[in-house]
Amino acid sequence: MTIRLLDTLSGEQRELVPLEPGHVRIYSCGPTVYGPAHIGNFRSFLFADLLVRYLRKRGLRVTWVMNITDIDDKIIRGAAANGTPIGELADRWTERFRADGRALRMSDPDVLPRATGHIDEIVALVATLLDRGHAYRTEDGSIFFRIASWPAYGKLARLDPSQLRVGERVEADEYGKDDVRDFALWKGPKTGEPSWSTSIGEGRPGWHIECSAMSMTHLGETFDIHTGGVDLIFPHHEDEIAQSEAATGREFVRTWLHCAHLQMGGSKMAKSVGNIAGVNELLEAGVSPRALRYVLISAHYRASLNYTEDSLTAAASAIERLDALFLALGTYREERPDDPSLPVLLDETRTAFETALDDDLNVSPALAAVFDLVRELNRRIDARSLSTLDAGRAAGFLRELDRVLAIGPEPARDALEPELAALLEARATAREARDWAASDRLRDELVERGIVVEDSRDGQRWRRAGSLARA
Numbered sequence: 001m002t003i004r005l006l007d008t009l010s011g012e013q014r015e016l017v018p019l020e021p022g023h024v025r026i027y028s029c030g031p032t033v034y035g036p037a038h039i040g041n042f043r044s045f046l047f048a049d050l051l052v053r054y055l056r057k058r059g060l061r062v063t064w065v066m067n068i069t070d071i072d073d074k075i076i077r078g079a080a081a082n083g084t085p086i087g088e089l090a091d092r093w094t095e096r097f098r099a100d101g102r103a104l105r106m107s108d109p110d111v112l113p114r115a116t117g118h119i120d121e122i123v124a125l126v127a128t129l130l131d132r133g134h135a136y137r138t139e140d141g142s143i144f145f146r147i148a149s150w151p152a153y154g155k156l157a158r159l160d161p162s163q164l165r166v167g168e169r170v171e172a173d174e175y176g177k178d179d180v181r182d183f184a185l186w187k188g189p190k191t192g193e194p195s196w197s198t199s200i201g202e203g204r205p206g207w208h209i210e211c212s213a214m215s216m217t218h219l220g221e222t223f224d225i226h227t228g229g230v231d232l233i234f235p236h237h238e239d240e241i242a243q244s245e246a247a248t249g250r251e252f253v254r255t256w257l258h259c260a261h262l263q264m265g266g267s268k269m270a271k272s273v274g275n276i277a278g279v280n281e282l283l284e285a286g287v288s289p290r291a292l293r294y295v296l297i298s299a300h301y302r303a304s305l306n307y308t309e310d311s312l313t314a315a316a317s318a319i320e321r322l323d324a325l326f327l328a329l330g331t332y333r334e335e336r337p338d339d340p341s342l343p344v345l346l347d348e349t350r351t352a353f354e355t356a357l358d359d360d361l362n363v364s365p366a367l368a369a370v371f372d373l374v375r376e377l378n379r380r381i382d383a384r385s386l387s388t389l390d391a392g393r394a395a396g397f398l399r400e401l402d403r404v405l406a407i408g409p410e411p412a413r414d415a416l417e418p419e420l421a422a423l424l425e426a427r428a429t430a431r432e433a434r435d436w437a438a439s440d441r442l443r444d445e446l447v448e449r450g451i452v453v454e455d456s457r458d459g460q461r462w463r464r465a466g467s468l469a470r471a
């Protein structure tokens with residue numbers, strides 16, 4: 001088994017060889033909880049989820065850590081703007097993030113650490129940087145990382161540190177810096193802002209330091225994979241490398257993976273552009289969460305992806321094809337010998353699926369392999385060339401691949417509520433009696449309750465109408 005991933009830092013595709021054999025440690029930069037995450041944020045989170053799910057399917061143990069930024073300028077401003085305590089605001093949006101993640105079938109990270117729960121670790125890291133001469137204090141009690149002390153600065157973003165200009169505006173409270181390039185590790189106390197009394201002084205952590213402290217706390221000083229959106233390469237990840245490696249003297253991350261932006265209407269989806277779509281907002285408008293997941297995972301993570309109504313419709317129809325096949329396989333009965341070519345077909349599909357994902361998580365050919373199989377299985381169902389057992393094998397195989405993709409129907413959805421089951425039963429009786437008028441009336445009644453009925457040689461099949469793009 002060889003899984004190759006393109007490392008942003010070296011620019012090379014590298015074989016994934018976990019530091020600890022069989023155990024991959026992954027850190028993903030998570031949400032800043034001051035408002036709802038939009039689907040552009042979730043593209044990056046679901047890419048990490050796909051990676052985690054795939055590595056697990058390949059038999060690797062994975063420890064996945066995703067941080068929650070719960071103290072930050074934006075949260076402080078948001079809380080002040082609507083008079084909510086900061087902790088309450090952060091709790092509310094953390095809960096929303098988790099609900100959105102569940103709706104989109106994102107696996108639960110093994111650890112979801114919060115910055116405010118790691119003040120001691122952050123303080124210890126800043127203290128080490130002060131001791132080693134990589135950080136200095138300013139008059140207002142802030143502590144900055146001294147970029148001049150770290151010649152390797154700029155290697156991730158491929159910037160020449162001597163040429164580096166800070167494009168972002170310099171915060172008014174950061175004028176005490178020795179060098180405009182330097183970044184805040186610790187922010188001195190300000191009236192109306194939360195702060196902590198610590199051994200390095202009163203204040204609160206800067207944003208970058210929290211990811212170094214939390215990743216190293218939960219995954220060790222060196223770990224296998226760090227993921228995030230491309231917008232985090234500079235300065236966030238550049239700063240993470242500098243402060244972590246300056247503190248430990250060791251390599252921080254072995255492989256950096258960065259997910260491209262989600263575009264909408266031709267521009268990067270961003271709050272500042274104003275073209276954002278929230279997950280919850282879309283789901284409440286009737287978008288199927290599985291179709292949304294499909295859209296967000298269906299392009300290679302480094303390729304730009306344009307979110308459109310058409311892409312959502314195409315995803316919904318792919319999901320419907322999958323649902324229809326699961327239903328057909330579930331009701332298929334044929335007393336005949338097993339199809340000797342089915343195991344070959346399934347093996348070929350598995351090989352194509354894994355070969356694609358082994359190649360830097362190239363999801364498009366993996367999805368193509370799944371939908372080629374869907375087409376071929378439908379053909380064999382129509383030709384009645386499968387045995388009853390074959391149909392069960394094929395369904396089990398699709399479930400196995402779906403542990404990675406997580407776009408298939410919920411197994412629990414196969415159980416129908418008793419009142420609907422009674423309607424379905426009544427319709428079967430009407431059909432046996434060739435009472436077509438009654439049968440049609442019962443079909444309409446089921447449709448009204450969200451159940452689509454189809455007649456096949458194996459009797460009635462039903463599915464929920466919820467797999468459509470819009471209800």
Ligand SMILES: [Zn+2]
Pocket residue numbers: 028029030211236
């Ligand atoms: Zn981060």
